[in-house]
Amino acid sequence: xxxxxxxxxxxxxxxxxxxxxxxxxxxxxxxxxxxxxxxxxxxxxxxxxxxxxxxxxxxxxxxxxxxxxxxxxxxxxxxxxxxxxxxxxxxxxxxxxxxxxxxxxxxxxxxxxxxxxxxxxxxxxxxxxxxxxxxxxxxxxxxxxxxxxxxxxxxxxxxxxxxxxxxxxxxxxxxxxxxxxxxxxxxxxxxxxxxxxxxxxxxxxxxxxxxxxxxxxxxxxxxxxxxxxxxxxxxxxxxxxxxxxxxxxxxxxxxxxxxxxxxxxxxxxxxxxxxxxxxxxxxxxxxxxxxxxxxxxxxxxxxxxxxxxxxxxxxxxxxxxxxxxxxxxxxxxxxxxxxxxxxxxxxxxxxxxxxxxxxxxxxxxxxxxxxxxxxxxxxxxxxxxxxxxxxxxxxxxxxxxxxxxxxxxxxxxxxxxxxxxxxxx
Amino acid sequence: xxxxxxxxxxxxxxxxxxxxxxxxxxxxxxxxxxxxxxxxxxxxxxxxxxxxxxxxxxxxxxxxxxxxxxxxxxxxxxxxxxxxxxxxxxxxxxxxxxxxxxxxxxxxxxxxxxxxxxxxxxxxxxxxxxxxxxxxxxxxxxxxxxxxxxxxxxxxxxxxxxxxxxxxxxxxxxxxxx
Numbered sequence: 249x250x251x252x253x254x255x256x257x258x259x260x261x262x263x264x265x266x267x268x269x270x271x272x273x274x275x276x277x278x279x280x281x282x283x284x285x286x287x288x289x290x291x292x293x294x295x296x297x298x299x300x301x302x303x304x305x306x307x308x309x310x311x312x313x314x315x316x317x318x319x320x321x322x323x324x325x326x327x328x329x330x331x332x333x334x335x336x337x338x339x340x341x342x343x344x345x346x347x348x349x350x351x352x353x354x355x356x357x358x359x360x361x362x363x364x365x366x367x368x369x370x371x372x373x374x375x376x377x378x379x380x381x382x383x384x385x386x387x388x389x390x391x392x393x394x395x396x397x398x399x400x401x402x403x404x405x406x407x408x409x410x411x412x413x414x415x416x417x418x419x420x421x422x423x424x425x426x427x428x429x430x431x432x433x434x435x436x437x438x439x440x441x442x443x444x445x446x447x448x449x450x451x452x453x454x455x456x457x458x459x460x461x462x463x464x465x466x467x468x469x470x471x472x473x474x475x476x477x478x479x480x481x482x483x484x485x486x487x488x489x490x491x492x493x494x495x496x497x498x499x500x501x502x503x504x505x506x507x508x509x510x511x512x513x514x515x516x517x518x519x520x521x522x523x524x525x526x527x528x529x530x531x532x533x534x535x536x537x538x539x540x541x542x543x544x545x546x547x548x549x550x551x552x553x554x555x556x557x558x559x560x561x562x563x564x565x566x567x568x569x570x571x572x573x574x575x576x577x578x579x580x581x582x583x584x585x586x587x588x589x590x591x592x593x594x595x596x597x598x599x600x601x602x603x604x605x606x607x608x609x610x611x612x613x614x615x616x617x618x619x620x621x622x623x624x625x626x627x628x629x630x631x632x633x634x635x636x637x638x639x640x641x642x643x644x645x646x647x648x649x650x651x652x653x654x655x656x657x658x659x660x661x662x663x664x665x666x667x668x669x670x671x672x673x
Numbered sequence: 674x675x676x677x678x679x680x681x682x683x684x685x686x687x688x689x690x691x692x693x694x695x696x697x698x699x700x701x702x703x704x705x706x707x708x709x710x711x712x713x714x715x716x717x718x719x720x721x722x723x724x725x726x727x728x729x730x731x732x733x734x735x736x737x738x739x740x741x742x743x744x745x746x747x748x749x750x751x752x753x754x755x756x757x758x759x760x761x762x763x764x765x766x767x768x769x770x771x772x773x774x775x776x777x778x779x780x781x782x783x784x785x786x787x788x789x790x791x792x793x794x795x796x797x798x799x800x801x802x803x804x805x806x807x808x809x810x811x812x813x814x815x816x817x818x819x820x821x822x823x824x825x826x827x828x829x830x831x832x833x834x835x836x837x838x839x840x841x842x843x844x845x846x847x848x849x850x851x
Contacts, residue, residue: 276805276841278693285833414827606820632820648819 285416296405299354299371300392306385309335309347312670318646320639321361324348324382327651330357334368336382342642342653343665348382355409360462360469365485367462367469371407372396374480376488391480394490397473465505466526472496472503472512479527491527506546509576518553520576535571535579545595549574550582550617552600554590566590568602570617585621592635594643599625599659601643603633609645611662625660631667678709681716683739685800685848689724691841700725702844706737706753714741720755724808726840731759731808733782741790749798753786759808773816776824780809780837790850798850806842811835 312327312335319326323340333353338346355371364380365388376389393399400408462471469480469488477500478493502513510521510529517536521529535553545552551571568585589605598615608629612620632647642653642665650669654662683706690699702725708718720737723730735757742750759782766776788802815822815833822829 276691276843278691278841279839280694281837281839283835283837285827285835286831416827634820648821 281418283416283418285414290413291408293400294355294371294407294409296372296407300373300390302354304370304375304387305352307350307352309337310350311347312650312668314648315646315651315670316357317359318635318637318644318651319359319361320637320644321379324379325644325651326359326361326366327646328356328359328368331355334359334366336379336385337668338382339641339653342639342655345651345653345666345668347668349385351377351385358462358471360464362464362469362482363485365482367482367488369395369462369471371409372399374488374490376486378486388486389488391488391490394478394480395471395473397476461501461503463503463505463510465510465523466508468523468526470503470505470510470523470529472500474498474500476500477503477510477512477521477529479529481527494529507548511546511551513553518551518571518579520573520579522576533577533579535581545593545600546573547595550614551579552593552595552614554587554593554602556587556590556605568593568620570620583618583620591633592646594636594638596638596643596656596659599656601636601638601645601656603636603645603647605634606632609633609636609662611659613660626662628662678711679796681708681710681718681739681850682706683800683848683850685802685846687844687846687848689726689806690843690845693727698727700727702846704733704846706739708737708739713744715739720757724759724806724842729761729777729810730763731779731782731810732762733757733759733808735782735784747792749790749792751788751790751800751802753784753788753802753804755782755784755786757782759810761810771816773814774822775812775814777813778811780811782806782808784844786844788846796851800846800848800850802844802846802848804842804844804846806840806844808840808842810838810840812838 313329316328316330323338325337325339325345327335327337329335333356334351335347336349336351338348353368353370353375356368359366359368364378366377366379368375372393372395374391374394375387378386378388400406462469467481467483469482471478475495475498476493477496479491481489481491496512496519497514500512500514504511508524510523512519512521517534519534520532522532523529549572551573553569553571555565555567555569566587566589568587568590570582571579572582573579587604588607591603591605593603594601598613600612600614602610602612604610608627608631610627611625613623613625614620631652632649633645635646637644643656643662645652645654650667652667653665655665656662685704687702688699689702690697692698702722704720704722706718706720708716710716716739718737720733720735722733724733735755737753737755739751739753759779761777761779764777766774768774784804784806786802786804788800790798790800792798813835815830817829818831819829827833
């Protein structure tokens with residue numbers, strides 16, 4: 249009898265406990281804790297005098313971190329590090345480029361090379377460096393206050409710039425602060441000059457890479473920011489002089505010269521300017537297409553434009569457009585080819601090299617522009633590629649992970665020569 | 674050798690219930706315990722299975738315990754516990770048309786159970802139980818600032834949201850054990 253009582257008692261207790269548990273449980277709801285991490289740019293105020301007085305220091309070469317644009321000049325490669333400066337590499341042997349120097353230029357975004365003078369922006373100023381001896385680069389000119397759009401207070405000489413910052417917060421509304429801030433658009437390295445602009449106007453220009461927001465033509469330096477084109481007279485390369493600016497609308501991304509004309513790629517289309525009077529370019533035509541990110545290369549008869557969908561390029565399509573530009577006053581679309589995720593492109597003779605982002609690099613024979621998709625030659629998938637420069641010694645391809653060079657003496661068979669990896673892998 | 678411990682399997686199907694922001698949720702759950710009978714009252718083993726949440730599947734991987742209060746009776750009261758990890762191995766990264774990346778990661782899992790079992794043969798039982806189960810998971814969405822973003826590098830993302838979700842479940846199960 250006693251033996252039976254004890255288990256019953258225990259079971260009863262357990263039952264009651266579990267019943268209490270059942271009563272308590274339905275009040276349990278899923279819990280969500282959210283943390284928001286975002287990159288934003290906090291404003292930094294800088295006294296103009298402070299950065300003007302600070303020396304522009306030429307440092308020993310440092311590893312690439314976030315390569316922006318590339319310029320080829322003779323045997324040298326200039327690779328910009330937006331916001332920080334410019335790397336100088338000796339590329340006499342493309343299979344073994346040597347990191348020479350780093351020109352420390354805070355607030356820089358763009359560069360161009362004219363004769364042996366390198367132009368670069370330094371916040372609101374334009375700098376000119378003598379690079380005739382790359383082992384001994386000299387600052388020769390500071391053209392002041394030519395990019396005044398980041399002045400916060402011109403009277404007190406204060407500029408406002410932004411510093412990249414990663415913020416983690418549990419406040420959801422803070423995320424919206426990160427929108428609409430100006431950024432260095434490292435994901436939008438686009439345009440690239442296929443044309444060798446050498447011997448143009450008797451001056452020898454370096455060959456510019458993609459985001460080429462600086463370009464040279466007819467003794468003048470053209471720079472574009474989001475809205476404006478600025479014109480500098482550089483007929484005396486050592487002494488750039490600011491002339492004027494032209495308003496271009498919105499979302500201007502790239503500029504490059506070809507045969508006396510300026511092709512300006514924007515988020516909404518392609519502007520063509522006649523620069524036969526280089527001090528006062530005249531708008532000839534605008535080719536509008538859907539809003540997208542769009543690098544352009546051209547030859548005598550055709551312009552090749554890539555449209556790409558990306559977070560910053562709303563409503564984009566992934567396409568290669570071929571335009572007939574025999575009449576520069578009215579470019580017409582000949583054909584559109586679907587692509588994966590086209591970024592920069594490079595044209596070398598009858599061969600078009602197309603950076604497909606994560607899909608690598610494609611090459612096409614474009615002698616028949618109506619049959620490009622049927623004339624794909626190679627598709628290299630082992631790297632992420634964003635932009636291409638067909639250089640005199642090698643095809644230079646740039647991506648977020650570094651800079652690679654290919655031997656393209658046989659345009660149908662690319663041979664990898666070297667890859668410089670960025671420091672953060 | 675009389676010391677060889679007998680093998681125990683306990684396989685259960687059930688209903689995983691709880692409530693989220695959208696109201697009550699009820700989903701399928703399955704688990705199987707494989708272990709050894711340590712003593713007349715206690716067994717330990719390894720537990721795996723599948724927990725289905727609305728559009729999220731978790732693979733539990735845990736150590737488990739079963740204890741019986743009254744092994745001598747036909748109707749027995751038993752309890753159990755599991756501690757381990759719930760894996761999001763079935764989930765993949767999704768990238769939408771706006772280049773927004775969404776992915777999920779599993780987390781700690783713990784469960785306590787109380788139930789009855791009905792003896793059919795010497796070591797064969799039907800079981801019915803109620804459990805409280807807590808499962809942690811991490812849901813992410815982010816907009817990359819570069820191609821091929823690294824998920825553990827914040828600077829590869831313009832914007833990055835982590836939701837640490839704690840699922841609190843009440844689980845009803847029936848099963849069979851031998």
